Amino acid sequence: MAREEDTFLRSHPRSRDLFERARGSLVGGVPMSWMSLWPGGFPVFAREAAGARLVDVDGHHYVDLCLGDTGAMTGHAPAEAVAAIAAQAKRGITTMLPTEDAVFVGEEMRRRFGLPLWQFTLTATDANRFVLRIAREVTRRPKILVFNYCYHGTVDETFISLENGQPRPRPGNVGPAVDPRVTTKVVEFNDLAAVEAALAPGDVACVLTEPALTNVGIVLPDPGFHAALRDLTRRAGTLLVIDETHCLCAGPGGYTRAHALEPDILTIGKPLGSGVPSGAFGLSAELAARMLQSDEADYVDTGGIGGTLAGNALSLAAMRATLENVLTDEAFARMIPLAERFTTGVEEVISRRSLPWHITRLGCRAEYLFQPQRPRNGGEAAARKDAELDAFMHLFALNRGILLTPFHNMALMSPSTTVADVDRHTAVFAEAAEALLSSD
Numbered sequence: 001m002a003r004e005e006d007t008f009l010r011s012h013p014r015s016r017d018l019f020e021r022a023r024g025s026l027v028g029g030v031p032m033s034w035m036s037l038w039p040g041g042f043p044v045f046a047r048e049a050a051g052a053r054l055v056d057v058d059g060h061h062y063v064d065l066c067l068g069d070t071g072a073m074t075g076h077a078p079a080e081a082v083a084a085i086a087a088q089a090k091r092g093i094t095t096m097l098p099t100e101d102a103v104f105v106g107e108e109m110r111r112r113f114g115l116p117l118w119q120f121t122l123t124a125t126d127a128n129r130f131v132l133r134i135a136r137e138v139t140r141r142p143k144i145l146v147f148n149y150c151y152h153g154t155v156d157e158t159f160i161s162l163e164n165g166q167p168r169p170r171p172g173n174v175g176p177a178v179d180p181r182v183t184t185k186v187v188e189f190n191d192l193a194a195v196e197a198a199l200a201p202g203d204v205a206c207v208l209t210e211p212a213l214t215n216v217g218i219v220l221p222d223p224g225f226h227a228a229l230r231d232l233t234r235r236a237g238t239l240l241v242i243d244e245t246h247c248l249c250a251g252p253g254g255y256t257r258a259h260a261l262e263p264d265i266l267t268i269g270k271p272l273g274s275g276v277p278s279g280a281f282g283l284s285a286e287l288a289a290r291m292l293q294s295d296e297a298d299y300v301d302t303g304g305i306g307g308t309l310a311g312n313a314l315s316l317a318a319m320r321a322t323l324e325n326v327l328t329d330e331a332f333a334r335m336i337p338l339a340e341r342f343t344t345g346v347e348e349v350i351s352r353r354s355l356p357w358h359i360t361r362l363g364c365r366a367e368y369l370f371q372p373q374r375p376r377n378g379g380e381a382a383a384r385k386d387a388e389l390d391a392f393m394h395l396f397a398l399n400r401g402i403l404l405t406p407f408h409n410m411a412l413m414s415p416s417t418t419v420a421d422v423d424r425h426t427a428v429f430a431e432a433a434e435a436l437l438s439s440d
Contacts, residue, residue, distance in 0.1 A: 004392065005040060005041065005395065009041065011058065011060070012040075012042075014045070014057040015043070015044050015045040015056060015058055018045045019042035019043065019045070034407075037407065038398075038406045039391040039392075039394050040395050044056045044398070047059075049064065049076035050416075051075045051077075051078075051416030052065075052414050052416040053076070060401065061401060062402065062403045063421045064076070065402060065404055065405075065410075065411035065417075066403045066406070066410070066411075066412070067412045068275065069405050069410070070245065070246055070249070070271055070412060071275060073270070073412055074327055074415065075326075075414035075415050075417075078326045078415070080321050081325070083321070084318060084321035085314065085321070087317070088101075088313055088318075091313070093312060093314045094309055094313060094314065095313060098311070099316055101313070101320040102316045104320050105118075105320050108324070109280060110282070112253040112257060113253050113254065113257060113266050114256065114257065115282030116285050118281070119281055120311040120316065121269070121307070122278065122309055123153060123269045123278075123279045124243065124267055124268060124270060125152070125155060125269070125279075127267040127269060129155055130304075131241055133303075133304050133305060134287075135205040135206035135265070138239075138290040138291050141202070142183070142205070143203050143204050144183065144205055144207070145185045145195070145198050145204050145206070145207045146185075146208050147189040147209055147210075148162045148187065148188050148189065148378040148379050149216040149378025149381065149382050150189075150378065151210060151214055151215035151216075156176060156177055156178070157180055157184045158180075159173040159180055160181065161378075167184075167185070168181070185198045185204060188376075188377035188378065188379055189209075189377040190219075190221060190225055190376045190377055191377065192228050192229070192232065195229060195232055196232050199238055200236070204238045205238065205239060206265070207233055207238060207239070208241045209240075209241070209242065209243065210243050210245075211242060211254070211255035211256065211261065212255065214247065214365075216378050216381040216408070217369040217385075217408060218361070218362050218366075219360075219376065219378060220360065222376065230262055239264040239265060241263060241264065241267060242261055242263035242266050242267070244266060244267065245268050245269045245270050246365070248270075249335075249364045249365035252328065254268070255362075255363075264283070265281060265282065265283055266281065267280070268281075271322070272318075272319050273318035274326060276314060276318035276319075280319075326415060332363070334415065335417065336363055336413075338417055339411075339413050340361065342366050342413070342426070345422065345429070346429055349429055349430045349433055350368075350433075353433050355433060356371065358372065358373070358374055364413040365413075367409050367410045367411070368409045369384070369385075370389050370409075390409060392436075393432055394406060396428070396431075397432065400428045401424070402424065402428050411425065
């Protein structure tokens with residue numbers, strides 16, 4: 001690690017100088033604190049990005065498998081989206097009035113995901129915040145249920161975890177407004193008995209879940225898990241919310257369409273606008289009717305739903321271009337086989353060197369975990385995380401022109417990713433494994 005840090009320091013003088021300068025005006029030297037998580041002592045400063053390539057201010061070129069942690073799953077600056085964004089910017093960015101693009105996007109979201117009625121936000125975090133309010137309003141129930149080590153953006157109610165089987169605020173949770181144990185129940189993913197017990201008192205408005213856990217390594221659902229979860233929620237009178245923000249990688253309609261899920265609500269964000277802030281939530285017709293029945297609920301002014309820039313013209317133009325021309329059925333037909341090739345390459349290295357690691361794929365996304373067995377839940381995945389090994393592998397790859405997601409070992413294929421990009425990662429991954437084994 002010391003050798004890799006020295007290499008990084010010597011080869012990125014411009015990024016280092018900008019970081020030192022930024023510390024005088026930016027908290028931690030970065031525009032948002034999570035950008036400091038990159039290994040090496042300071043982040044690479046980006047100069048430009050296009051497709052699956054990124055160039056930093058020191059002139060280094062990278063194969064980008066991070067892709068903005070899904071925000072740029074489209075690839076950077078796809079031509080069709082850039083043209084639509086530029087054209088709409090000239091016509092006006094936000095007016096608080098609907099546009100024709102909004103109608104197109106609503107119809108396309110209905111086609112892809114199956115839910116008939118949609119609203120637009122700026123982020124998936126906002127979408128999740130809003131639908132939790134709606135769920136509590138229509139059910140008149142105070143609590144929600146999430147899974148241990150879930151990912152739903154910066155939603156206060158979801159920062160809860162299990163320690164020795166007991167709920168507690170998630171470690172590191174900054175200034176929680178309310179102890180999440182007051183608002184939220186938490187159980188392990190794939191534990192249907194625990195779900196049933198949590199729903200039994202009749203106080204849970206909704207279950208909020210990703211189709212597969214994604215921010216602690218990919219944890220896939222057991223066979224039959226989602227069908228049983230849907231049955232349990234219906235019998236308990238609890239709404240089911242599926243967050244597809246990371247699981248859009250499963251296909252054009254996300255995991256929901258690929259596996260015929262039947263949520264009451266679906267939330268999504270990040271890649272919808274080719275990098276322009278965009279989010280959405282879709283509702284069943286029955287739920288949409290229920291939410292508008294109450295004369296006391298204010299959905300148009302001060303009721304806590306929406307935002308001044310939500311559904312703005314620029315976001316909707318970007319979303320239309322993305323759905324119509326970038327994240328198409330044809331694009332996924334290329335991206336998913338590339339992820340299969342990526343997974344096979346990593347598996348061959350792991351097998352050849354008898355490493356106690358594994359890799360899991362979800363559509364066009366793949367992640368390796370430095371543990372021998374695939375975890376069934378977030379607790380198992382988190383318990384075996386190796387922060388030092390994560391940092392080494394990320395920095396080793398970065399020094400050789402490969403960007404991985406700093407939060408976890410995630411690689412994502414975009415419409416612009418190539419076979420050569422995937423094979424380059426396999427070679428670097430093998431080289432990193434060899435370096436670790438030779439150091440032993």
